[in-house]
Amino acid sequence: MAVFQAAELLVPHRELLNNWAVIACDQFTSQPEYWRAVREQAGEEPSAYHIIFPEAELGRDEDARIKSINAKMRRYLNEDVFDVFPASYIYIERTLLDGTVRRGVVGVIDLEEYDYRSDAASAVRATEQTVVERIPPRVRIRSGACLEASHVMLLMDDAKGRVLDSLEAKKAALPIVYDFKLMQGGGHIVGHLVQGADAAALDDALKQYEASTRERFAETGRAPLLYAVGDGNHSLATAKTCWEALKAARPELAGTRHPARFAMAELQNIRDVSQKFEPIHRLLTEVSPGKILHEAESLCKPDGLTVDWCAGEQEGTLSLDPARGELPVAILQPFLDRYLKECGGKIDYIHGDDTAARLAQCENALAFLLPKISKEDFFRGIVMDGVLPRKTFSMGHAQEKRYYLECRRITEE
Secondary structure, X not given: OOOEEOEXXXXXOHHHHHHHOEEOOOOOOOOHHHHHHHHHHHOOOOOHHHHOOOHHHOOOOHHXXXXXXXXXXXXXXXXXOEEEEEEEEEEEEEEOOOOOEEEEEEEXXXXXXXXXXXXXXXXXXXXXXXXHHHHHHHHHHHOOOOEEEOOOEEEEOOOOOHHHHHHHHHHHHOOEEEEEEOXXXXXXXXXXXXXXXXXXXXXXXXXXXXXXXXXXXXXXXOOOOOEEEEEOHHHHHHHHHHHHHHHHHOHHHOOOOOHHHEEEEEXXXXXXXXXXXXXXXXXXXXXXXXXXXXXXXXXXXXXXXXXXEEEOOEEEEEEEOHHHOOOHHHHHHHHHHHHHHHHOOEEEEEEOXXXXXXXXXXXXXXXXXXXXXXXXXXXXXXXXXXXXXXXXXXXXXXXXXXXXXXXXXXXXX
16 A cells, blocks of 8 residues: 555535634634634534644643543534545645645555654654654544544655646546635635545555655665655644554554554645745744844854844844854754743744734844745755754745645544
């Protein structure tokens, strides 16, 4: 079997979709008004909002919220909320607000082929450092869950575009599972069902992609990278942690195709013109901007790697010494981690230049606006140099993140 596979997918009935689909839980963490609007729109109707835990709301009655999440999952399964599609993929075309159409296909990865550690040599790897402290709260949610909803976006480096092109070429003949406008500025999404002979043809295309990628990396002498986790790595790491814990408790499950062995993701091609890599900015609060900037001078060298900053009405540019790292974020992030540990303050990771600049208008706040990262040789760079610093890049703006839509069972019940 290929590493990326078909699965039984659950999709809410069409009349529920406008209130159902909500954006990734790790978005708009500094903008509670966004999630307040989502909560008001969802109301008491079936909605993915009720089965996820937005990070902006962590710290508030967490035990009660997790209990409610698990109960809502069971209720949705029992109350005929979903259409069920066995052994399926869903081919997606999402029209973003700028008119760009981004393609993807929903399936599952085998967690036996995934490793989030920085020295991983697995077929599926993180692109950025995993913050292990972020895993336990998510494990508390998933360990008692019967359903999985996913905001994971997986990348392949399909130079010839054969996998997604093969689906686009036949989409007129594929049944439409959903076709609607996503809430809160998420654009429009259409999902086509891929089953039977069409799923088998996609299986073949994926196997060919995986075989050719292994060949391409053979000359490096390093383990090949077939798929890179572009977004949602902490959720995928949570799924891996739960699967390993389940095997430890029930050794007889090793080697089986238990539902928890797999995790749902949307697979996209890094080579697509619609695939945009956006920088993730650093927002520091409860700090002295002048003190941080003074200490950051030790990182600088004329004609180096530039990072813009803003604090209130002030703004400027740091020129970082390239001898300290290949990317500005690789130089800046360790400095910020060290400073915050020694001097105090808080850090958040912000999408969008305007949003970061606006939030930096607050008293005792400072934003570092990081430059874009190139997609060229992205996979090879991870193979040769390892994972990037955490929160190095984002696949598109916040509103362009994957929405929770499809679900799947992760228990045997």
